[in-house]
Amino acid sequence: MNNTSPIVVALDFEQKSAALNLVSQLDPALCRLKVGKEMFTHFGPDFVKELQQRKFDVFLDLKFHDIPNTVAKAVKASADLGVWMVNVHACGGSRMMIAAREALESFGKEKPLLIAVTVLTSMEQSDLVELGINLTPQQQVLRLAGLVDQSGLDGVVCSAQEAVELKQQFGKEFCLVTPGIRPAFATADDQKRVMTPADALQAGVDYMVIGRPITKAADPLSALQQIYREIYPAH
Numbered sequence: 001m002n003n004t005s006p007i008v009v010a011l012d013f014e015q016k017s018a019a020l021n022l023v024s025q026l027d028p029a030l031c032r033l034k035v036g037k038e039m040f041t042h043f044g045p046d047f048v049k050e051l052q053q054r055k056f057d058v059f060l061d062l063k064f065h066d067i068p069n070t071v072a073k074a075v076k077a078s079a080d081l082g083v084w085m086v087n088v089h090a091c092g093g094s095r096m097m098i099a100a101r102e103a104l105e106s107f108g109k110e111k112p113l114l115i116a117v118t119v120l121t122s123m124e125q126s127d128l129v130e131l132g133i134n135l136t137p138q139q140q141v142l143r144l145a146g147l148v149d150q151s152g153l154d155g156v157v158c159s160a161q162e163a164v165e166l167k168q169q170f171g172k173e174f175c176l177v178t179p180g181i182r183p184a185f186a187t188a189d190d191q192k193r194v195m196t197p198a199d200a201l202q203a204g205v206d207y208m209v210i211g212r213p214i215t216k217a218a219d220p221l222s223a224l225q226q227i228y229r230e231i232y233p234a235h
């Protein structure tokens with residue numbers, strides 16, 4: 001499939017039928033899909049397979065964070081499912097991330113992209129202070145991204161606000177996946193470090209994860225089309 005779109009639609013629905021109703025309106029050549037903790041807990045691997053049967057690339061966003069052995073096995077199980085991308089928490093440390101990477105070695109070209117969450121886009125400075133981290137979100141993202149890079153992963157989940165500096169520091173091949181994307185028409189909800197789709201693309205992000213601005217819109221398809229027009233004004 002020739003999918004060059006940077007858009008990953010976050011499917012966070014209580015009802016599978018509601019998710020599939022949206023998915024049936026989407027084109028797998030124009031976006032990828034993200035399955036996170038809510039839908040995976042409700043509907044499991046079968047839901048992921050259903051999306052794959054509809055030819056969508058799936059980002060399995062379960063943010064594994066556990067001892068190295070457990071994370072390695074969970075990442076391998078994700079690769080067995082044939083997902084396009086899987087993630088862990090960088091806070092699990094380099095031994096955990098290296099174990100995750102090594103668990104994918106036997107998958108060769110079929111291996112999913114393996115990325116690590118740095119600082120959640122819902123977090124701001126005061127949330128870090130509460131955790132005893134006396135760094136700005138930007139500094140903490142850069143610090144964790146360094147660990148991710150050294151551990152040989154493909155990239156990070158961060159906010160688009162950190163994209164320019166991360167690309168400068170780790171190079172253009174270091175994959176940046178950014179939730180916290182908010183078009184001008186949308187509310188921020190619980191996201192703190194946000195950016196519009198056009199600005200995020202300009203900042204150099206590789207994939208932007210967009211959920212509620214599309215899924216909670218009165219007309220999800222037209223919200224997605226509006227985002228496309230914002231990113232690619234010529235279309």
Ligand SMILES: O=c1ccn([C@@H]2O[C@H](COP(=O)(O)O)[C@@H](O)[C@H]2O)c(=O)[nH]1
Binds near residue numbers: 010119121179189
């Ligand atoms: O730092 C992170 C990591 C993951 N997420 C996930 O992305 C989507 C965002 O959804 P919106 O509705 O567009 O806010 C959601 O599934 C989160 O679990 C994130 O937001 N931030």
